[in-house]
Ligand SMILES: Nc1ncnc2c1ncn2[C@@H]1O[C@H](COP(=O)(O)OP(=O)(O)O)[C@@H](O)[C@H]1O
């Protein structure tokens with residue numbers, strides 16, 4: 001009864017603030033759309049200068065469609081072209097050995113040049129070199145976007161629930177409504193549960209819209225069940241909510257709440273798998289398992305890219321629940337500061 | 342001094358925050374149906390004391406007994422209406438939504454809510470504004486809505502921390518008329534104030550200074566005792582100032 005009243009009030013407050021609602025729904029949609037176009041845009045086609053190459057070589061290269069070619073008679077011309085950045089690289093004969101000079105300041109163009117040349121020099125016609133490639137998960141159509149998409153989805157849920165719940169609880173404290181609530185026979189656990197249910201309902205709605213947009217409009221890779229994505233988001237929101245409320249006790253105003261973003265939120269991104277986890281040095285790698293987003297990202301990637309079911313994510317869900325229970329306990333302890341019983 | 346008809350008994354209560362002694366051995370009681378004023382300058386410890394009575398704080402020493410039970414007690418808190426120094430309202434919600442929320446928190450059934458909400462709005466003169474968002478309310482309107490919320494569950498004991506701050510004299514008068522009406526229905530009211538002329542309207546006064554209860558009695562008693570013309574003068578005498586005449 002009382003929990004229901006709290007839940008209704010929280011939802012009313014969220015939906016009354018049109019600007020925040022717009023931010024919560026459209027900011028993730030905008031970011032995902034931009035990423036979609038950035039990562040799935042057409043591949044970069046490099047321009048390569050060919051300096052006085054044997055006919056056979058330049059012919060075989062010119063037939064490649066992955067780039068553009070410019071023939072030069074002298075090195076000098078090629079050098080000035082590369083300095084003006086009209087070409088990304090040039091190829092010349094060093095004795096009998098072909099040599100490559102790259103402009104070098106842009107990794108994307110470096111990679112494009114190298115892969116083009118590798119393809120051109122290795123196995124142009126040799127059928128024997130071809131092999132069949134199978135993918136255990138994903139597939140050749142899996143793009144960078146499909147891999148980071150699930151992680152970002154989890155991040156958005158975590159970030160927004162953390163911030164909005166934290167700020168609303170902070171306001172509850174600074175405007176005196178928390179004190180008023182505590183002057184009623186309301187139990188402290190009822191306050192926490194009211195918040196959990198209110199934000200839980202909101203998270204289901206938010207995740208539903210964002211995930212549906214990413215999957216059905218942007219065509220994000222989706223192997224598993226949509227319902228599992230919602231469930232994972234819900235537990236992520238629970239963790240974010242309880243952590244947000246907890247940390248709001250240590251902030252005196254909204255700006256101080258924002259200060260938790262670079263300390264609490266951003267570092268989690270580095271350990272969430274958005275960047276290759278193997279690349280993290282050994283002495284830092286213990287941090288990952290301590291961050292909730294690590295488990296969210298793992299579960300979402302499992303479901304969306306690998307198409308796995310309950311079995312593989314249950315452990316992640318349990319760990320997120322563990323975090324939440326810990327934070328709820330700490331919250332009730334912190335609320336003791338405001339009322340002893 | 343502590344008897345059966347006493348609704349509130351403050352029993353040798355002290356409170357310290359770290360090194361600072363905020364309340365020092367406060368001892369008094371309040372009878373059923375009286376309007377008791379706690380008068381004292383800012384920082385005297387009024388808020389600290391009424392928060393203890395509302396069950397939000399606990400004393401370092403001594404005890405507060407309300408309706409024969411030691412505070413804090415959730416059972417007793419149901420029978421108390423508390424209005425803090427800040428308005429404690431949700432600005433994004435309308436007046437009615439605020440009232441509905443707190444009514445549900447106090448456990449009022451739907452039928453009771455439908456009946457009580459218009460009643461309390463009428464008491465504080467806010468009828469007709471229930472659809473407006475609280476963020477568009479003036480300071481005085483917020484204060485009155487806050488008061489209305491503390492009346493919702495018809496508490497037997499009403500604890501009001503500076504209820505008339507920021508309210509113009511006309512409205513202040515009408516609020517005090519409300520207190521008198523509630524009192525005649527048997528409600529006990531504790532108000533804190535630092536406005537002296539308001540103090541004269543209380544049945545009894547406790548003068549608080551630097552965490553000490555320096556005097557207690559009806560306004561007439563306090564003035565006669567110090568042969569003063571006003572509560573303000575009396576306060577100064579009890580506070581140790583030399584009487585000018
Ligand atoms: N939570 C607290 N921690 C430390 N000091 C406090 C706390 N609450 C009140 N005080 C101090 O207690 C004194 C009395 O405060 P308060 O009861 O608010 O006075 P009043 O309501 O009469 O203006 C003040 O000096 C205040 O700084």
Ligand SMILES: [Mg+2]
Nearest residue numbers: 387388389426
């Ligand atoms: Mg005060």
